Amino acid sequence: MTDFTPPTRRQLLTMIGKAGGAAALYQAMTVLGHAAESQFRGPPQLTGARPGARVLVLGAGLAGMLAAYELTKAGYAVQILEFQDRTGGRNYTVRGGDTITELGSTQKVQFAPGNYLNPGPWRLPYHHRTVLHYCQELGVELEHFAQLNHNAMVHSKDAYGGKPQRYRDLYVDYKGHVAELLAKALNAGALDTAVTVEDKARLLEAMREWGVLDKAMTYSKGLKVGTLRDTLQTKVWETIGFYADHTMQTTMFQPKGGMDHIGKAFAAKVAHLVRLNTRVTRIAQDHAGVTVNWTDTQTGAAGQSSADWLVCTIPATVLGQIDVQVSDAKKAAIRALPYGNSVKIGLEMKRRFWETDYAIYGGHSFTDQPIGLISYPSGNWFGKGPAVLLGAYPFGTGDNPFSLGGYMLSAMSPEKRLAAALEQGSVFHPAEYKAEFLSGASVAWSRMPWILGCCAAWTEDSRAAHYQNLVSLDGRVVLAGEHCSYYGCWQEGALLSSLDAITRLHQRASAA
């Protein structure tokens, strides 16, 4: 592995391998009550809240707003306290005129009207049924997100003299070489004890057709782009594996016009319950209720809110710095949970040269440079005028939280990030990349003051030790958010966690 291999792919594969496979993962989710694809059967049917029962929700991201939406329907009086001056949390889209405020820098986004960057979540898998359900319920228009584009590229510094190759060519080469070798081994009798005579014959037929081998069972020169060595150097199997991963499979979706249309749809239901610009400083509970102390970040005024119950969606990175009255085990869980790091950089180009000049419509070109990948927009194909492509997306969580690409880029000023993204991305489109560049914007999640990281980076060990303590109902307090789910780093996790938390809370409130 090179240092800068995009970790999403290997991290996911490693995680699956360690956990005993996707089936084991799903089993774990089922056992723990956090839904896999088939478990979401519609929104919770919460009814019969005790008259006057009040719930305080901390954080107006998707988890917090969904909790408020469903608890209000159930009859609770809900208030949300939100640190930022907007709702949505990581469900976030930046457009021309927006300001991005990181620790140490401020950017004014220059994109043309209609163009945008989704710094956080940007794609919805077909099996994320909770997100898809609420998009339908709240009227969020979804369009196709192009995930697997055979005509996008793969770049490795060590292969083909550093020249990027089309994924389709590498893919055909990979299966051609693998098929030729397996056929050779089969014909040499090397696997005669491992497979039956009948399966051997079928395997040879499979290798011939799948690998497009010739009559001599050789991967033909006429098809070949590179040697076995070239193919192996690109590590294209990581890309092939990436596309096969359950969370990365086709068909995928995106909200038309920006991911924040989901957050806005929730906000249309609950914005009147939200107090913005509110920094929580202390969370206390006793037998009678919960009390939250806060400071208004605009006026500096201190305040206090109370309720019967509390749903806290504050990220663990920030929650760990707040005085919270919960069990020591839960405090330990909050402190034990590391967050992954990620940087996204949007680059607005004068025209869609990747479409017109390269016949690339959506999808990703991967590289082992720090930017990890560049990704082409799925919306407005064939459009005229400027368009925004994703110029970097290094990502690290879980077993591989320390993506050097993410740390390198987040350590840079926004200006230097853009320069690095332009330099590295030029490998794919050397003639156009810098020449067509108009403006850029970036978000380094570890520098966003309201979260200080990208998303929860559970490892198998930390999950085994702390997960149940994190999600348990503690007196009158329950936590929710992607960090409290088995779908870490996905909106689906935030929503499932929220539904799970409020269902348990409602059960206790009803029993009380």
Add this chain to the structure above:
Amino acid sequence: MTDFTPPTRRQLLTMIGKAGGAAALYQAMTVLGHAAESQFRGPPQLTGARPGARVLVLGAGLAGMLAAYELTKAGYAVQILEFQDRTGGRNYTVRGGDTITELGSTQKVQFAPGNYLNPGPWRLPYHHRTVLHYCQELGVELEHFAQLNHNAMVHSKDAYGGKPQRYRDLYVDYKGHVAELLAKALNAGALDTAVTVEDKARLLEAMREWGVLDKAMTYSKGLKVGTLRDTLQTKVWETIGFYADHTMQTTMFQPKGGMDHIGKAFAAKVAHLVRLNTRVTRIAQDHAGVTVNWTDTQTGAAGQSSADWLVCTIPATVLGQIDVQVSDAKKAAIRALPYGNSVKIGLEMKRRFWETDYAIYGGHSFTDQPIGLISYPSGNWFGKGPAVLLGAYPFGTGDNPFSLGGYMLSAMSPEKRLAAALEQGSVFHPAEYKAEFLSGASVAWSRMPWILGCCAAWTEDSRAAHYQNLVSLDGRVVLAGEHCSYYGCWQEGALLSSLDAITRLHQRASAA
């Protein structure tokens, strides 16, 4: 191979294999002047037609209308004669209220407003640049066509007790089993003379990650859906190979609302030049010009049209039955060209159960039954109300022109076709398929009187013997259409052939 394996996949792979690979095919196209993806550089710059020069075009399909469009721009006086009562040819979409007239049957389509079936072409590859260009030039709105859906299914009568499997599971199993076997052979030293020590180590790493093998280099039980035998029985490598085929790769497009929007866009430019309901009975030429005799199919009246030059896009199946004054070699080529067969069946269902109940958004479920596949609509995802899915698409051309599925279905009455499609497709959606069915429509191309087949089914041998004779400029006559291209059965071929034909015609006309 079972009798009813959908032939598209194996036929394409076989063709590539026989021709020496895709590279060889492209080389052939380049040499012969028929463009591969990189050759289309914009529309032809034909200028300076001799004042008053007239061109007669036979057939108002895409090839004929493009010829008329570009020749008119070049200054020629153009007339088109069309047999049918509509323009478009195989660029054809049927909707509620339409009548489908085959030899021996008539169907009235019952689909709800907005629903449709594309009986002919239905998807546009990203590298079909001529089609994409004219869609842009003529303002045809394109949307994504979901080609590869990991969550769609594969069914084989002989595997898994006839129970369909999700493609994603079979795919993961396939690579798991293949990786485990190759790793075993590598570790046994069976390939030590074939690969270097360094490549062997890399290959083992590749097998471990690509196949998601455990530390013992075994494909884990936790991931496995079926045994090696199960996996081989499904012949899933054919599906994997299908998706890797150049013409079948992602990203693909479709005109929003129906393929005929392309034909209608051309018709908006040239419809005033078209004489409909005109059956050509004789094509003659001499040193002075061309003369075409015809009969008006509505009035029975005979007529004659003359011009300086002729572009004939009449399919070879029909042209072979007309008295045509061309060389014996061209007549032999016309007669030597067999046509493939295909049937498409559209089934309107009350609701999108494949989306709501199966999380299948677009893509194809393959079967080795005569229907070949069913395909889910790419447009209007999450829509409420009735939707049309493709209930059958057996297809045979080229080296495998005799798809039994196509012949079996086309031999049936439209009613029996629907019954067969419902019966066979139920294997994928047993509880819903018949229960949700509203109405259906089908087109058996061999029974369409104006073409008597689906599209040209060149073999390598027939192409070697006859292709150049078919496309050569013969006096004042040139043929055009998908059958005169290396992109047989694709609209791209029809358009490229047309551009090639009129460019050569214009050269001769200018020199004359």
